[in-house]
Amino acid sequence: MKLVVAVIKPFKLDDVREALAEVGVQGITVTEVKGFGRQKGHTELYRGAEYVVDFLPKIKVEVAVDDAQLERVVEAITQSARTGKIGDGKIFVSNLEQVIRIRTGELDHDAL
Numbered sequence: 001m002k003l004v005v006a007v008i009k010p011f012k013l014d015d016v017r018e019a020l021a022e023v024g025v026q027g028i029t030v031t032e033v034k035g036f037g038r039q040k041g042h043t044e045l046y047r048g049a050e051y052v053v054d055f056l057p058k059i060k061v062e063v064a065v066d067d068a069q070l071e072r073v074v075e076a077i078t079q080s081a082r083t084g085k086i087g088d089g090k091i092f093v094s095n096l097e098q099v100i101r102i103r104t105g106e107l108d109h110d111a112l
Contacts, residue, residue, distance in 0.1 A: 001096040001108060002070050004063045007033065008081040008089040013059050019080035020063065023072040026112075029062040038086055058089065064096055064112055 008016060013030065020028060034055035065073050074091055082088055101111035 001099060001112065002065055002067060003094050003096045004065060004070070004073055004077070005092040005094070006061045006063075006077045006081065006089060007035065007058050008061060008077075009083065009087060010057055010059050012081045012083070013061070015080040016061060016077055019076035020073065023076045024069065025063055025065065025073060025076075027063075031060045031062075033058050033060045037090070056087065064099060066109060066112060 006016070010032075017028065035058055036054060036056055061077070063073060070093065074093065077091055099108050099111040100106070104111075
């Protein structure tokens with residue numbers, strides 16, 4: 001089992017959600033986050049004063065998947081979140097040691 005964490009642009013969330021549904025993902029967790037990478041923020045003008053916005057708004061999508069689904073899930077996120085411009089985001093994949101469904105007590109693959 002793997003945990004896929006993707007940090008994407010906010011306006012791409014619906015596209016990513018639809019792409020994940022098409023490849024059979026049944027559940028995701030979405031969090032509004034802020035951060036920066038190579039973009040290094042940007043400057044904005046507000047009431048005549050210029051200020052630096054260091055942390056840009058992003059969306060973090062977390063998906064727990066079976067090893068067999070991993071490649072399709074990563075491809076779905078990559079294709080649906082890509083704009084071709086800086087700041088498209090990152091995908092992190094890590095091993096998932098154990099999953100427990102709280103309601104039923106099911107473990108691992110059955111809990112996904």
